[in-house]
Amino acid sequence: MIIWEERSPSCSFIFIVYFSVRKPHIMQKLDFVQHLKTVVDKLDSERITDHFDSGLNLRSTIKQEIVEYNFAKITPLLFSSKVNYENLLLQDNYASFLKEVGADKIYNEDNLARLARVLTTEQYYMAFKSPEILQLYQFHQGLIKMLEVAESLLLNELTDKDFLSSLESGVLLFQVVIDNDYISSEEYIRILDALQELVNVTGKILIDKEDNYQTDIILLDSGSDTNIGIQTFAEVAKSIFFLFKEIWDYITNHGIYQNEKKNKALLDSLAIRKEIQKNVKEGVLSEAEGKEYTHLVKTRVDKLIGMKVLPKQIVTGSYTQTQTNRNLLDELNIKGFLTSEQDKGEDME
Numbered sequence: 001m002i003i004w005e006e007r008s009p010s011c012s013f014i015f016i017v018y019f020s021v022r023k024p025h026i027m028q029k030l031d032f033v034q035h036l037k038t039v040v041d042k043l044d045s046e047r048i049t050d051h052f053d054s055g056l057n058l059r060s061t062i063k064q065e066i067v068e069y070n071f072a073k074i075t076p077l078l079f080s081s082k083v084n085y086e087n088l089l090l091q092d093n094y095a096s097f098l099k100e101v102g103a104d105k106i107y108n109e110d111n112l113a114r115l116a117r118v119l120t121t122e123q124y125y126m127a128f129k130s131p132e133i134l135q136l137y138q139f140h141q142g143l144i145k146m147l148e149v150a151e152s153l154l155l156n157e158l159t160d161k162d163f164l165s166s167l168e169s170g171v172l173l174f175q176v177v178i179d180n181d182y183i184s185s186e187e188y189i190r191i192l193d194a195l196q197e198l199v200n201v202t203g204k205i206l207i208d209k210e211d212n213y214q215t216d217i218i219l220l221d222s223g224s225d226t227n228i229g230i231q232t233f234a235e236v237a238k239s240i241f242f243l244f245k246e247i248w249d250y251i252t253n254h255g256i257y258q259n260e261k262k263n264k265a266l267l268d269s270l271a272i273r274k275e276i277q278k279n280v281k282e283g284v285l286s287e288a289e290g291k292e293y294t295h296l297v298k299t300r301v302d303k304l305i306g307m308k309v310l311p312k313q314i315v316t317g318s319y320t321q322t323q324t325n326r327n328l329l330d331e332l333n334i335k336g337f338l339t340s341e342q343d344k345g346e347d348m349e
Helices: 029-042 045-061 071-089 092-100 103-107 109-118 124-129 131-154 163-168 185-206 234-254 260-269 271-281 287-306 325-331
Strands: 002-007 012-017 171-176 216-221 226-231 309-311
Touching: 029 045, 029 071, 029 092, 029 131, 045 071, 045 131, 071 092, 071 103, 071 109, 092 103, 103 109, 103 131, 109 131, 163 171, 163 234, 171 234, 185 226, 185 234, 185 271, 185 287, 185 309, 234 260, 234 271, 234 287, 234 309, 234 325, 260 271, 271 287, 287 309
Parallel strands: none
Antiparallel strands: 002 012, 171 226, 171 309, 216 226
């Protein structure tokens, strides 16, 4: 339930909105907020409520019986909002969310026709006398208030940024695709250990081999899938994301080959592999260190992809118009993709 009050010198509206939305166990906190942001944006909630607020503010400053405002400005916004609503309905996650918040009561054809008629009035009093207008205003204002509360309670400053800003802060979000009802504590430990080891070796390659690079876990958000947020040096976070992107682009463009010659060609083409070779050539790393770091990179990446862990930016994308990266990752068995037979052993257990 969300409650707020609008006042003017002559009247006061108290809006009470009951949403039956619950954050279901299948949706993580981060995804819930991101879905809500998308809904508020696509339904144009802010611009629609801004027009109503303009009418309210006008009524509060003019002391005359009839106050006029061109509420018809809302009509084109409402119908473009309807188009976006229908597009969101085609996506399962948004369809269930929109059903929970009662969006169908706003966007059904009969209600839209009534709203279009009422919005032709220019009289403030007559507009807000209409139950359809009040319901429209309450719905969109309720979404905005819900988003404000959700961002405040469910996210921290580091995770509530766009992707590029997050990388500049050294923050990288991973998504674990879970093909059963849960992920065990042992699997969590293996994933977090592999991430820590990958961060550490990447830092040694890019910054200074003498230092150890720790990973701060800033988000561990369980659901049908799991979000894991880490923070490290920006240079390290960017390199790790690009490493996974290079590999995933190869998978989606060329398929999966359990062929050591072809997979070695991929390994040698990776930017981080070239950085290792450059450091060895310049004497920054010894031959032994170069081999050790190469081994650590490919076995830890293999381990993470094998456990269906990828940067969230990749998982939530699509590689064709009909196939999502998440579905592909869920379906494929790609454990040991970069690792040759001589690499396999306890590192891949």
